[in-house]
Amino acid sequence: MATTVDIPPHIQERCNELGGGVGYALKVLRAQLGDDPLMGTPQGEPSLYTVEIDGDTFEDCPALLVHYAYGPPLLEEGRVEIRGITVTQPPATDDGQDQVLDRGLEEAAVRQVSTAWRRVEAWLRERAPASYASLKAGASVEEIGALEAALGLRIPADLKALWSLHAGVRDVSGAGFLPDNRALMDLEAVAAFHRMQMRFQQRSRSDEDPTWRPSWIPFCSYGVDDRSSGLYLDSATGELGYFSRYAERWTEYASLTVYLEEFADALEAPGLVTGARPGLAGGALVWGPPTYSDPDHPWVEYTS
Structure with a gap:
């Protein structure tokens, strides 16, 4: 046979x-x-x-x-x-100039992501201890390599840099501190969600208008255990896109660097923020004003 x-x-x-x-x-x-x-x-x-x-x-x-x-x-x-x-x-090439240029761009992206995240982390440590305490340790080179094997693609250097600092958050109060109160996904959740979305895509057989592409790497979601919406990094373009359970997809940020730098800027200069604003509730960073406020931990807008 x-x-x-x-x-x-x-x-x-x-x-x-x-x-x-x-x-x-x-x-x-x-x-x-x-x-x-x-x-x-x-x-x-x-x-x-x-x-x-x-x-x-x-x-x-x-x-x-x-x-x-x-x-x-x-x-x-x-x-x-x-x-x-x-x-x-990568394939061998006689012209090393392009490789040097690409490596330089990657190194710059790593520096920018690391610097922006350190600004966020310093703010959380000083003003939002509950959110700071939710951070998991960074992933090792071996752990990120295993994720690459599971996804079947190369993870961009900027996302590797983020995960090497902190690979997700614990399911505790204050964990959803990213803009729009999203939570950083851990590597296990990333692999499981990507695998599930690719299965859905294979069943739909819609290659002209796919609900998920192999190059899309999810990295934050509506909640620690809630994947109803979130953001993914497109490893082919470097852009960040939005996803939801209703198959909504669109580009939200030009890159992970832009996303994290805007995040850090909003914390350091809240008076310039439009839309949801940073605030504190029970020692956690919460973007609001929230639709429903906890009377035991009222939301207080952060202004300075």
């Missing part, structure tokens, strides 16, 4: 994003998996495997780690499905 190898639309889209010889490399791998679906390395979970693609084998192709599922319990017998692609080594 021949093995059927499926490449879902979002994986085709990922190949287009990576460009170069990635599409051809995946076609070759597809034929190889059809002949030998067990050629990959088992991942410790039933039906899940990874296989490496040597970028030097194909013209203009990076080294890749391809994640796939094979057979029961995830799939039918005799079926393979490609589920993710991670770039592990």
Whole structure:
């Protein structure tokens, strides 16, 4: 019985994003998996495997780690499905100028994100101890690498910088201190939500107007355990977009740097804020005025 190898639309889209010889490399791998679906390395979970693609084998192709599922319990017998692609080594190039430029832009973004977040953190530590106490420790390089493997894409340097400082918040009072009272998602929640949204997208089969793209990385949500709305970073463009359970999607910020710098500016110069304003309630940063106020912890607008 021949093995059927499926490449879902979002994986085709990922190949287009990576460009170069990635599409051809995946076609070759597809034929190889059809002949030998067990050629990959088992991942410790039933039906899940990874296989490496040597970028030097194909013209203009990076080294890749391809994640796939094979057979029961995830799939039918005799079926393979490609589920993710991670770039592990960029292709070699004779012109290093572009690489130096890209690296310089990444380093600048990391500095800007780190500086803006430190401003926010200092404000919370001094004025909103309940919110400051909700912060989790930063993620390690290994933890972020594992998330990249789970998502099947490269996480931009600016988002890595944020997560290396604090990878989410605890579910305590004051945790939803981001603008619009959103909460920073931890890495486990990011992987689970992205995986769920990609399943929904695969079922909808709507590639012209997708409800979710592989490059969208969620990073904050309506609440610590409430994913009804939030923001994602588009790893293909660097923009931040809004999502909701009603399939609403639009761009809100040009970049993570812009978002965090505006956040820090609003705390340090609240008189210039339009829309929701920063305030304090029970030692927590709360944006308001809130629709419903807690009589035991009344909201007080922060003005200086």
